Amino acid sequence: MRVLVIGSGAREHALLLALRRDPGVTELFCAPGNAGTARVAEQHPVDVADPEAVTAMARRLAADLVVIGPEVPLVLGVADAVRAAGIACFGPSRQAARIEGSKAFAKDVMAAAGVRTAHSEIVDSPANLDAALDRFGPHWVVKDDGLAAGKGVVVTEDRDAARRHAASLLEDGHPVLLESYLDGPEVSLFCLVDGETVVPLLPAQDAKRVGDGDTGPNTGGMGAYAPLPWAPEGMVEDLVENTVKPVAAELVRRGCGFSGLLYAGFALGAAGPAVVEFNCRFGDPETQSVLALLRTPLGELLHATATGSLAEHTDLEWAPGAAVTVVLAAENYPGKPRTGDVISGADDEGVLHAGTVARPEGTVVSAGGRVLSVVGTGADLAAAREDAYRRMAQVHLPGGHYRSDIAARAVAGEITVPGPR
Structure with a gap:
């Protein structure tokens, strides 16, 4: 099976590594990819948001399966175009992808399905913002109603901070979703x-x-x-x-x-x-x-x-033990990241690339906010965590930063699910 993976992040690098372990996969392609995926799959440039371009590439490569990684091409209907060309595609249709592309649509689906979620309200005008904020609190959850790559959310006990975020979204023409806080x-x-x-x-x-x-x-x-x-x-x-x-x-x-x-x-x-x-x-x-x-x-x-x-294919097989992933981010992330810094020590197969590019002479440099993901595995969560941070210690990115406490509370037994009140 010839498989084309669409995207350029660590998620796509992980997909490619897992696909490579499948004996039924004979050829791997990635578009547009990054410096790390280039070591796993044949790479091709493409505008992932262009349905016609992705479909033409899948045809040209004689792909038996197209796997779409990011949300943007899915929300824009790339999967529909690929399927219309008679090529198997892993990824929902444009209509189904609204479950992520529109939080209002997702809330409507959940209500119809009888699924419990946070109480919410859409605000599409600055004139209605203050009255709507007054109906929430003492925790405010403010979201961009569209796609925001996980960064359009503010959770705060500060009403002024909630208002500033909501106002900035409205000023940019984005409807705001206010939600009750979930514990x-x-x-x-x-x-x-x-x-x-x-x-x-x-x-x-x-x-x-x-x-x-x-x-x-x-x-x-x-x-x-x-x-x-x-x-x-x-x-x-x-x-x-x-x-x-x-x-x-x-x-x-x-x-x-x-x-x-x-x-x-x-x-x-x-x-x-x-x-x-x-x-x-x-x-x-x-x-x-x-x-x-x-x-x-x-x-x-x-x-x-x-x-x-x-x-x-309902019975899946899993390796024993656990896995821990730690993300190395560029200086100033999640603000505008500094890019173009040389990365060293990132050749380990447990280091998955995201915001990286390879220069013509072979040097790998940063090209995004989340630059690398380092994955550790072990017999239990403590061992996997130790493995991940051991691998991270070998990587160097000027100005790079990462959290030192991934999975720490779980290892210490500090996470519990509250019982009914």
Whole structure:
């Protein structure tokens, strides 16, 4: 099977490494890729947001399967164009991708499916902002209603900070979603979805804020680990049966059945699990940890999902132990990152590239905010964490920064799911 992966981040690097382990995958291509994916797959330039360009490339490469990594091409209908050309594509249609592309659409789907989530309100005019803010608090959750790469969210007890963020979004022409605050530890659950067939992967937890101790602004994700030693027994089965399957069924009922990876983010609060968000693709950095432990051939799974035969592949095999991912970010991230710095010590296969490019002479330099993901594995979470930070210590990026506490609270047994009030 010839597989073309669309995207240029560490998520795509992780997908390529997992696909390479599948004996049924004979050729790997990546577009546009980065300095790390170039060592795993043949690379080609492409505008990932151009459906015609991606489709033409898939035809030219005689791809048997196209795997779309990022959300933007999915929301813009790239998967529809590829499928219309008769090529199997892993990724939802434009209509189904609204589950991430429009938070208002996602809320409507969840309401119809009877799924618990935060109370919310859309604000599309500055004139309505103050009255709407008064209906929330003492924690304010302010989101961009569209795509924001994980950085359009502010969670704060400071009403003025909430107002400033909301006002800036409205000034840029973006509707604002205000939400009630959800308590409890968060879980990222990836599910392969083919219509109403749902196959969960390992649960993971990511670290969204830039600084140790969950301080500072939100980012696209500074680290993740899987599985979750603190997860209640039967948690995954419960989340799938009571949330993911009803949402998948509701999308089918609306005529936009989901085909691809449905990412469900949950808060496990005292009142029970509640959905924080749905995404229409593999999440980054959780993918790096989850796929590091997958033993079932990934190409086989993604092709089955894309061609409507996922129901034949419901029993997955996982490596024992755990995986921890730590993200190395550029100076000033999540603000405008400094780029063009030379990276050294990043040749280890446990170092997955994201914002990197290779210069003609072979030097690798930074080219984005999240530059690398370092993945460690081990017999348990403590060993995986030690492995990840050992690998990170070998990498050097001027001005680079990373969190030193990824998975630390889980290792220390400090994460618990609150019981019913």
